[in-house]
Amino acid sequence: MDDGIIMSKPLILEAREVKRTYMQGKIPVHALRGVNLEIEKGEFIAIVGPSGSGKSTLLHLIGALDVPTEGELIIGGKNLKEQNRNRLAEMRQQVGFVFQYFNLIPRLTALQNVELAIAILGNMKKNQRRQKAQKILEEVGLGDRLFHRPNELSGGQQQRVAIARALAGDPLFLLMDEPTGNIDTKSRDVLLDLIKNLNRNRHITVIIVTHDSYIAQQADRIVYLVDGVLYDKDPTHSSGRVFESNTNQPKEVNQ
Amino acid sequence: MKSGDLISYSFNAIKTRKWRTVLTVLGVVIGITAIVALLSLGQGFENELDRQFQQGFSTNSLYVSKKTGIINADPTFELYFNDTQTIGGFENVELATPVFRKTIYIEGPSQNFSLNVFGINFTEYKQIFPFIFVEEKGSISFGTPTSGFVIGSRIHKPFRNDSIYLDVGENLTIYWLERNGTEIIYNNLTAQVDAVLTESGSFASGVNDIGIYIPIEMAMDLFQTQQVQSIIALTTDDESATLDQVTTQIEEFYADQVTVSAPQAILAQIQSSFNTIETFLASIAGISLVVAGIGIMNIMIVSLLERTREIGILKSLGTKDHTILFIFLIETGIIGLLGSVVGIGLGYGFGFAFSFLGNFRQVSIQNPAAGSIFTGVSPVLSFSIVLQAILFGVLTSLIFGLYPAIRAARLKPVDALRFE
Ligand SMILES: Nc1ncnc2c1ncn2[C@@H]1O[C@H](COP(=O)(O)OP(=O)(O)OP(=O)(O)O)[C@@H](O)[C@H]1O
Ligand SMILES: [Mg+2]
Numbered sequence: 001m002d003d004g005i006i007m008s009k010p011l012i013l014e015a016r017e018v019k020r021t022y023m024q025g026k027i028p029v030h031a032l033r034g035v036n037l038e039i040e041k042g043e044f045i046a047i048v049g050p051s052g053s054g055k056s057t058l059l060h061l062i063g064a065l066d067v068p069t070e071g072e073l074i075i076g077g078k079n080l081k082e083q084n085r086n087r088l089a090e091m092r093q094q095v096g097f098v099f100q101y102f103n104l105i106p107r108l109t110a111l112q113n114v115e116l117a118i119a120i121l122g123n124m125k126k127n128q129r130r131q132k133a134q135k136i137l138e139e140v141g142l143g144d145r146l147f148h149r150p151n152e153l154s155g156g157q158q159q160r161v162a163i164a165r166a167l168a169g170d171p172l173f174l175l176m177d178e179p180t181g182n183i184d185t186k187s188r189d190v191l192l193d194l195i196k197n198l199n200r201n202r203h204i205t206v207i208i209v210t211h212d213s214y215i216a217q218q219a220d221r222i223v224y225l226v227d228g229v230l231y232d233k234d235p236t237h238s239s240g241r242v243f244e245s246n247t248n249q250p251k252e253v254n255q
Numbered sequence: 256m257k258s259g260d261l262i263s264y265s266f267n268a269i270k271t272r273k274w275r276t277v278l279t280v281l282g283v284v285i286g287i288t289a290i291v292a293l294l295s296l297g298q299g300f301e302n303e304l305d306r307q308f309q310q311g312f313s314t315n316s317l318y319v320s321k322k323t324g325i326i327n328a329d330p331t332f333e334l335y336f337n338d339t340q341t342i343g344g345f346e347n348v349e350l351a352t353p354v355f356r357k358t359i360y361i362e363g364p365s366q367n368f369s370l371n372v373f374g375i376n377f378t379e380y381k382q383i384f385p386f387i388f389v390e391e392k393g394s395i396s397f398g399t400p401t402s403g404f405v406i407g408s409r410i411h412k413p414f415r416n417d418s419i420y421l422d423v424g425e426n427l428t429i430y431w432l433e434r435n436g437t438e439i440i441y442n443n444l445t446a447q448v449d450a451v452l453t454e455s456g457s458f459a460s461g462v463n464d465i466g467i468y469i470p471i472e473m474a475m476d477l478f479q480t481q482q483v484q485s486i487i488a489l490t491t492d493d494e495s496a497t498l499d500q501v502t503t504q505i506e507e508f509y510a511d512q513v514t515v516s517a518p519q520a521i522l523a524q525i526q527s528s529f530n531t532i533e534t535f536l537a538s539i540a541g542i543s544l545v546v547a548g549i550g551i552m553n554i555m556i557v558s559l560l561e562r563t564r565e566i567g568i569l570k571s572l573g574t575k576d577h578t579i580l581f582i583f584l585i586e587t588g589i590i591g592l593l594g595s596v597v598g599i600g601l602g603y604g605f606g607f608a609f610s611f612l613g614n615f616r617q618v619s620i621q622n623p624a625a626g627s628i629f630t631g632v633s634p635v636l637s638f639s640i641v642l643q644a645i646l647f648g649v650l651t652s653l654i655f656g657l658y659p660a661i662r663a664a665r666l667k668p669v670d671a672l673r674f675e
Contacts, residue, residue: 065571065668085576092668093573103568103672107271119260120572126260169572 011074012172012205013039013062018071020057020228031057033228034071042203044196046216048234049225055209056100056177058225062207063175064091076172093121096166100177100209102158104150110137110161111146117168136164139194141187156183163191167198174198176208180215192218256578265585272558276590279547279554283594284601286544287648291602293540294643295634296609297533301526303632307455308522313383315493318516319505320485332512333482336475342488345504347497350489352379355474355482359467360430361410370410372429372467374474374483377405383487384461393423393450403449405468411451423448429467431478444477544647547594548655551587555659558586566663567671576664583660584653591652595645599636602644606634 020032031054039045047055060066061073064080073080075091104113114133118124137146140160150158159182166174180188192215198204208215216222224231269276319342322328336353343351355374360367378397381388395405404427413420421427426445433440455462475481490497502515566579610632
């Protein structure tokens with residue numbers, strides 16, 4: 001593929017009119033109102049948007065943690081709604097997910113949390129697994145916190161454990177929900193280098209939700225999610241309409 | 256996930272809620288303890304019963320005694336010494352021997368004990384009970400007339416240990432009451448102990464471990480009576496046709512005022528009544544295990560709620576439904592296994608405690624019949640009992656753990672992750 005011929009790379013993700021509606025009792029909450037998105041293998045994409053716009057919801061769908069209420073979501077050639085629970089679990093094994101709220105297992109140490117992600121894949125011996133987990137934790141600067149439990153770590157340290165865990169299983173996808181919200185700029189830069197490296201050298205597709213414009217700038221492409229609709233240009237710059245009122249919801253932008 | 260990893264993961268989860276696990280395990284322990292105590296004692300009881308019957312009964316013997324009860328039983332009817340000859344003359348009867356029995360008292364260290372004196376024909380008796388009418392110490396005087404006592408082993412060693420209450424060559428005084436018109440006459444007799452019998456156990460009818468044996472002639476002389484309590488008839492063979500024929504013959508001759516019973520039938524009766532008791536107790540033990548199961552279910556549901564987020568995390572990392580199911584089932588399985596293993600040990604221990612109490616009561620109580628059921632019975636822990644107990648404990652745990660496990664497995668990852 002890297003033979004210099006200009007052609008589009010294969011699509012690793014295709015979202016067509018994806019909707020996700022939560023039921024809040026009897027009241028439907030439309031978190032995604034018809035998202036269209038195409039991602040090529042090896043892309044590094046940043047998703048930005050205001051709070052509550054549906055970024056986490058979208059990322060969960062891409063990570064096969066959830067299925068769309070309506071629309072087609074095809075990941076790695078597989079249509080999400082055609083997969084059974086077992087297949088969905090297998091799809092999740094190829095995803096490294098960094099959650100907005102870390103989601104570490106409290107009773108396990110940093111090392112055990114990372115090891116667990118590898119153990120679930122079931123393809124590595126205990127020793128190798130431990131070494132690998134340790135190495136990754138060292139890479140994110142937690143070599144001296146291996147045996148701490150999450151409640152013995154700072155927010156930023158927990159976030160880095162979560163990142164290490166996401167990387168541990170050699171994922172094809174790296175999905176990160178605000179991964180730098182709690183860490184200082186120096187750690188952020190280390191992390192960014194790590195991500196870019198994985199992206200360039202191992203062709204891992206990276207999708208990152210962020211409020212940090214510096215990080216967003218590093219991505220190949222930025223998409224904007226506003227009120228459950230995805231735009232490829234910042235809709236708030238073309239018109240100030242979007243955030244003006246809640247009653248006047250934005251219409252979908254035709255592309 | 257590999258099975259080794261699954262098990263260590265489950266262990267880790269259990270370890271973090273130590274006390275709760277201990278309490279849940281305790282539930283299983285109680286159930287299994289009860290079951291094992293019961294089964295091992297039952298097994299011991301059956302073994303002992305078999306042993307005693309094999310030694311203490313001849314299969315070709317019939318016991319004749321006067322009929323009791325209110326229907327068709329004439330209370331004035333008695334069996335007499337002379338009937339021995341009559342029965343001995345019947346067709347297919349090889350030998351008939353009388354058994355006289357009377358309750359007497361002996362002086363104990365702190366209180367008087369009531370026991371039975373048996374008047375028998377030593378030689379004939381030995382012929383019917385060759386294995387148990389045997390001296391352990393001293394000698395039984397067959398043939399030559401004697402005025403000494405032959406005593407059961409528990410009068411010699413009441414506690415089955417080294418402490419001897421009464422030995423060969425020592426004198427024993429027996430006391431009994433007699434009515435003469437309106438008068439009460441206190442009688443007593445002092446005689447020397449000639450022999451101590453080997454221990455026979457409580458089910459054998461041949462030798463009573465707390466009985467005193469004297470020649471029948473001496474008994475009739477002493478107690479001034481010709482009545483006997485039973486007559487044992489030895490038949491020519493142990494075919495049921497022969498036994499039936501002799502039974503009918505005797506019953507008809509005595510106008511249906513006697514009961515003729517075969518040891519085989521007695522054994523079956525004891526076993527069946529024992530089985531009824533055992534079944535009843537086992538169902539009570541079973542109920543306690545169900546209660547333990549509900550405890551397990553309860554704790555696993557609590558654990559499910561507590562760990563919903565954790566399950567969400569596991570799922571987000573690609574854990575399959577059946578793996579989550581296994582994790583939960585392994586946890587309940589471990590609880591069941593721990594409970595079973597501890598319960599088996601405790602149950603066996605309780606079995607011993609019970610049998611000890613049974614033995615102890617035997618000698619400390621006035622009525623020799625009471626407490627005798629466990630005499631000589633030690634619990635037997637067979638491989639099949641161990642297997643049954645473990646199977647039962649683990650299966651109960653798994654059955655009750657299934658519902659929470661299935662619920663955990665069916666959780667949707669996003670919902671689970673959002674759960675607070
Ligand atoms: N389980 C749920 N039930 C009901 N409503 C939900 C649920 N999850 C999300 N929502 C709603 O869907 C919308 C999108 O939520 P989402 O978490 O995707 O936003 P977000 O863009 O990630 O916000 P933030 O930047 O604050 O993390 C919100 O209005 C939220 O209230
Ligand atoms: Mg979010």
